[in-house]
Amino acid sequence: MSTTTTSPPGIDSTAACHSCVTGDVLDIPQAEALAQVFKALSDPTRVRLVSLIAAHAGAEACVCELTEPVGLSQPTVSHHLKQLVEAGLLSREQRGRWAYYRVVEQALDQLAAAVTRRPDGGSHR
Secondary structure (H helix, E strand, C coil), rough: CCCCCCCCCCCCCCCCHHHCCCCEEEEEEEEHHHHHHHHHCCCCCHHHHHHHHCHHHHHHHCCCCCCCCCCCCCCHHHHHHHHHHHHHCCEEEEEECCCEEEEEHHHHHEEEHHHCCCCCCCECC
């Protein structure tokens, strides 16, 4: 049984979230990276999939376990999961016939930091 893992690009802490540390305005590459994440989360099904995987045992789920809860076919769920992997929110590991998905905690933490403001008006990290 072969196992391959796809590493997601994630939200680079030196790119998309650098402004979180400095309080500077996002530059174009930072804004583009953050927009990719927001675009992936703009679909309610994708938000639900992240939630389902995060709540699953070990914060990991097989695609076969996600079709019924969202009421969509396996190819449609796989498409949504691919978008989330490309945005860096999930990682994917192939185990034999099935793909398993795991939440990338660091990406969620960085996303939260990117949109959180400190009480003093600066960005929160």
